[in-house]
Amino acid sequence: MLLYIKEILREGEKMNYCDQCGEKLIYKENGIDGKVPFCPHCQQFKFPAFxxxxxxxxxxxxxxxxxxxxxxxxxxxxxxxxxxxxxxxxxxxxxxxxxxxxxxxxxxxxxxxxxxxxxxxxxxxxxxxxxxxxxxxxxxxxxxxxxxxxxxxxxxxxxxxxxxxxxxxxxxxx
The missing domain is CATH 3.90.79.10 (Nucleoside Triphosphate Pyrophosphohydrolase)
Incomplete structure (x- = not known):
């Protein structure tokens, strides 16, 4: 799981894995924000951190x-x-x-x-x-x-x- 977390916020890359559980993220519509990374396991949208x-x-x-x-x-x-x-x-x-x-x-x-x-x-x-x-x-x-x-x-x-x-x-x- 640590390898997944390290991949999450590499500069210039999209978020690929959930920072909580390591599940592969999907992109899901979220109102005016458009398609946002979403964890199907945690049932949460994942916005990039900085x-x-x-x-x-x-x-x-x-x-x-x-x-x-x-x-x-x-x-x-x-x-x-x-x-x-x-x-x-x-x-x-x-x-x-x-x-x-x-x-x-x-x-x-x-x-x-x-x-x-x-x-x-x-x-x-x-x-x-x-x-x-x-x-x-x-x-x-x-x-x-x-x-x-x-x-x-x-x-x-x-x-x-x-x-x-x-x-x-x-x-x-x-």
Missing amino acids: NSAISAIVFNPDKDKILLIQQYGKPYHVLVAGYINKGENAKEALVREIKEETGLSVVSYVYNDNEYYSKSNTLIHNYAVRVETEDFQLTDEVDDAKWYGLDEVLDTIKPNSLAKSFLQRFLAKL
Whole structure:
């Protein structure tokens, strides 16, 4: 059965087997959703699952600098980000991830945008936040971090990345 479960959500493939019992799925009409995978054994429709995450444009108290981080030994700078845990909403994950990775406390936030990231099968919700101080304390999840002025942040963040796209979209609104 484990082999069946591993096949369920390979990127770019249809769901073939039930994630509960391993039964081969059939496609069955389900109202406005059209044909949806259905388990004849469990008698349930099976909608594809995906991950949910947040990313944050972290502003200093004066809103004139943005914090970028480096992680996992990579040479590029990105936004603070992390997965939403089971039972947690996006706003709770936002506050938790910033605190976990930088030790900073969120004072205020606004929703910016969202986008599906196919490489990790993740819907990412992006926020712009203001924190109470510039004095961050990095944990082992982050290799390095630095505040960048609004005039230099777009030249510093990872080129052609979703992080840069979120940042560009938010700065265009200012």
